[in-house]
Amino acid sequence: MSDHKKIDFKTLQYAGQEGRLIPLLQQAQAQDGYIARERLQEISEQTGAPIAQIYGVATFYAQFRFQPVGKHILRVCHGTACHVAGAKAISEALESHFGIHDGETTPDREYTLETVSCLGCCSLAPVIMIDGATYGNLSPTDIKKVIKQHRQAGEEVVKK
Amino acid sequence: MKILVGLGTCGIAAGSETIYRSLAARAGNGGPKFELGKTGCLGMCYIEPLVEVLDDLGAVWQYGGVTEDKLDRILDEHVAGGRPVDEWLVWSDEGRGNEGAYLARQNRIVLRNCGRIDPEVLEDYLAVGGYDALRKVLQDKDPDGLINLVVESGLRGRGGAGFLTGMKWRFTRLATGDHKYIICNADEGDPGAFMDRSVLESDPHSVLEGMAVAGYAIGADHGYIYARAEYPKAIERLNIAIAQAEARGFLGDRILGSDFNFHIRLKEGAGAFVCGEETALIGSIEGHRGMPRVRPPFPATKGLWGCPTSINNVETFANVPWIIANGAAAFNCLGTANSKGTKVFAMAGKVRRGGLVEVPMGISIREIVFEICGGIAGDRKFKAVQMGGPSGGCIPAELYDTVIDYESINKTGAIMGSGGLVVMVETTCMVDIARFFLDFTQRESCGKCTFCRVGTKRMLEILTRICEGEGRDGDIELLEHLAHLVKNNSLCGLGQTAPNPVLTTLKYFRSEYEAHITNKKCPAHHCQKLLTYTITEACTGCLACGRVCPTGAITGEKKQLHHLDQSKCIQCDECHKTCRFHAIVRS
Numbered sequence: 001m002s003d004h005k006k007i008d009f010k011t012l013q014y015a016g017q018e019g020r021l022i023p024l025l026q027q028a029q030a031q032d033g034y035i036a037r038e039r040l041q042e043i044s045e046q047t048g049a050p051i052a053q054i055y056g057v058a059t060f061y062a063q064f065r066f067q068p069v070g071k072h073i074l075r076v077c078h079g080t081a082c083h084v085a086g087a088k089a090i091s092e093a094l095e096s097h098f099g100i101h102d103g104e105t106t107p108d109r110e111y112t113l114e115t116v117s118c119l120g121c122c123s124l125a126p127v128i129m130i131d132g133a134t135y136g137n138l139s140p141t142d143i144k145k146v147i148k149q150h151r152q153a154g155e156e157v158v159k160k
Numbered sequence: 161m162k163i164l165v166g167l168g169t170c171g172i173a174a175g176s177e178t179i180y181r182s183l184a185a186r187a188g189n190g191g192p193k194f195e196l197g198k199t200g201c202l203g204m205c206y207i208e209p210l211v212e213v214l215d216d217l218g219a220v221w222q223y224g225g226v227t228e229d230k231l232d233r234i235l236d237e238h239v240a241g242g243r244p245v246d247e248w249l250v251w252s253d254e255g256r257g258n259e260g261a262y263l264a265r266q267n268r269i270v271l272r273n274c275g276r277i278d279p280e281v282l283e284d285y286l287a288v289g290g291y292d293a294l295r296k297v298l299q300d301k302d303p304d305g306l307i308n309l310v311v312e313s314g315l316r317g318r319g320g321a322g323f324l325t326g327m328k329w330r331f332t333r334l335a336t337g338d339h340k341y342i343i344c345n346a347d348e349g350d351p352g353a354f355m356d357r358s359v360l361e362s363d364p365h366s367v368l369e370g371m372a373v374a375g376y377a378i379g380a381d382h383g384y385i386y387a388r389a390e391y392p393k394a395i396e397r398l399n400i401a402i403a404q405a406e407a408r409g410f411l412g413d414r415i416l417g418s419d420f421n422f423h424i425r426l427k428e429g430a431g432a433f434v435c436g437e438e439t440a441l442i443g444s445i446e447g448h449r450g451m452p453r454v455r456p457p458f459p460a461t462k463g464l465w466g467c468p469t470s471i472n473n474v475e476t477f478a479n480v481p482w483i484i485a486n487g488a489a490a491f492n493c494l495g496t497a498n499s500k501g502t503k504v505f506a507m508a509g510k511v512r513r514g515g516l517v518e519v520p521m522g523i524s525i526r527e528i529v530f531e532i533c534g535g536i537a538g539d540r541k542f543k544a545v546q547m548g549g550p551s552g553g554c555i556p557a558e559l560y561d562t563v564i565d566y567e568s569i570n571k572t573g574a575i576m577g578s579g580g581l582v583v584m585v586e587t588t589c590m591v592d593i594a595r596f597f598l599d600f601t602q603r604e605s606c607g608k609c610t611f612c613r614v615g616t617k618r619m620l621e622i623l624t625r626i627c628e629g630e631g632r633d634g635d636i637e638l639l640e641h642l643a644h645l646v647k648n649n650s651l652c653g654l655g656q657t658a659p660n661p662v663l664t665t666l667k668y669f670r671s672e673y674e675a676h677i678t679n680k681k682c683p684a685h686h687c688q689k690l691l692t693y694t695i696t697e698a699c700t701g702c703l704a705c706g707r708v709c710p711t712g713a714i715t716g717e718k719k720q721l722h723h724l725d726q727s728k729c730i731q732c733d734e735c736h737k738t739c740r741f742h743a744i745v746r747s
Contacts, residue, residue, distance in 0.1 A: 026389075057449055060432065063431035079352055080351045080352035081352055081509050083351075085509075117600060118350070118351035120353075123206055123515050124174065134169060135173065
């Protein structure tokens with residue numbers, strides 16, 4: 001990690017509390033996009049918990065990643081309603097559009113593709129979510145358009 | 161005139177934020193005058209974005225499927241001219257509108273404020289009687305009487321298991337401990353269920369009030385909300401609501417001038433389905449791997465940090481203020497002998513009107529699917545409903561007169577669960593659905609119990625090979641055998657119920673399994689490996705399919721009928737997806 005900045009975990013609001021381990025990991029991931037090895041070390045030093053224990057907790061939960069991710073996280077919902085409505089075809093269309101597989105990041109480090117269990121927008125199935133924005137009622141042919149829209153929206157923000 | 165825009169997750173996904181911005185721009189633009197506001201989700205997800213016009217006489221007019229170009233007419237004719245645009249009107253309290261049937265048969269207790277108030281404005285909640293229940297409870301100073309009232313109401317836990325809420329509170333009250341805790345289980349992990357998300361996004365204060373009342377009943381001074389990280393909007397609004405309630409003295413120390421202290425903290429889940437199980441959830445809040453432990457001791461005696469803890473889910477808490485305000489009798493007169501009140505269902509799948517439906521217990525599946533939700537979407541044939549998510553099961557069309565109560569649903573082999581109801585039609589393969597759920601539970605198994613960890617894996621392998629045309633004689637019996645072992649030898653609800661989707665589909669759709677195994681055919685034409693692709697006379701010879709075929713199975717000259725060599729076909733579906741003339745059929 002070239003731009004490694006230490007997080008002062010002691011100053012965080014929940015620092016002294018019991019059960020702080022998961023919020024600390026969430027904090028680390030929010031800052032870096034993933035859990036870096038150095039972070040595990042830092043959390044261990046500051047909480048006194050052995051790295052093995054911290055790693056054990058972190059790997060238990062689906063939220064935590066151990067590889068750097070792209071600028072945007074693209075989640076494909078594979079809940080029941082989306083499955084019935086053809087989520088598999090959506091995933092395939094995304095994979096072929098980006099040329100990557102589930103869990104991988106595009107070479108330009110823009111998008112990371114993730115499969116999730118349910119985003120809770122079942123009546124809009126099939127659904128994908130890019131960062132916080134949800135796109136529903138998709139068909140595999142919509143994918144190109146959605147990604148293009150998203151890229152443009154991103155560029156507009158940059159311009160502003 | 162006031163205009164409200166529905167800004168729940170479904171609405172936002174359908175474009176309601178654009179509508180809101182567009183209205184905001186017009187509000188100050190010299191056109192018709194109106195006040196602009198936000199609201200949550202009305203539950204009519206199928207016809208989002210929703211825009212509500214509240215006229216000067218206090219009448220409510222709801223427009224659905226609103227797009228930016230519809231706004232001009234609504235503003236000109238309705239807001240300025242006073243003539244509602246009937247064409248797009250979905251509902252009004254005067255009985256006009258095209259979608260009245262969806263709401264007419266519902267009985268909204270949990271969803272009473274959803275889509276009616278601005279979830280980010282405390283005054284809105286107070287205006288509809290918010291925090292009156294808490295005030296009353298603190299004035300009465302009778303926690304035992306309060307618990308008796310909740311017991312009498314017959315309210316059962318809406319998270320799935322259906323334990324009497326009042327009894328849970330009583331056990332926790334009677335238990336001894338230095339501290340006691342209330343936990344709100346908002347880890348809505350069942351794929352296909354979204355009622356908790358909607359309540360948290362649309363009416364967060366009702367959940368906070370329910371928790372504070374519960375805290376007073378059992379003598380707790382701290383509450384935790386364990387919410388899914390996948391629900392960013394719900395978390396954002398909960399944080400706003402907690403801050404508002406603290407600022408106004410509805411939460412915190414010496415609430416409303418009494419000697420009752422109650423603090424609520426929000427914990428974001430980190431993505432583990434098993435944490436919906438109460439002991440696993442406690443472990444997760446404590447900062448451990450979320451693995452269930454043996455019960456007893458139940459959390460009511462030994463829960464969070466070893467202290468007595470009562471865990472209830474979002475929908476359960478949202479019921480509580482209503483019961484206190486309206487009395488136990490108003491609640492227990494609804495429903496059946498052992499299931500009182502209402503239940504919220506998240507309707508999804510191949511149904512015409514998908515969204516949230518709150519109905520009294522005792523209503524039949526047929527009434528929900530056909531009368532309220534308008535039946536099946538498209539020209540499809542109703543095949544089954546899936547209830548209770550990965551822990552539930554598939555109830556076939558012929559049992560659609562089954563009534564909604566905990567016991568009747570259990571008899572079918574499914575469970576009430578949290579209330580996800582996915583409607584399936586003849587193109588849904590039941591073996592694939594069983595495989596889909598088992599794939600989920602197998603991944604989400606925490607691995608503590610051998611039968612759950614290994615058993616679900618082996619079951620998944622069998623189901624996968626059946627779907628891929630590699631099924632063998634004896635596979636069905638082997639599945640049944642494993643299913644019973646997993647059910648009987650797992651510690652928590654995840655393992656005990658994981659085989660339900662397999663067992664119910666075997667019970668009601670056994671012939672589909674047999675067709676897959678013996679005839680190597682998928683009757684629903686879903687399982688790709690079992691499909692046969694043929695080219696019909698409709699082929700125009702455009703060459704497109706031949707170009708995408710990865711194995712060169714398709715041959716033919718330009719403008720000539722093409723030929724597909726079955727021995728080379730790998731059922732990749734590329735030709736079928738490419739053909740614009742519907743000339744490639746799957747059988």
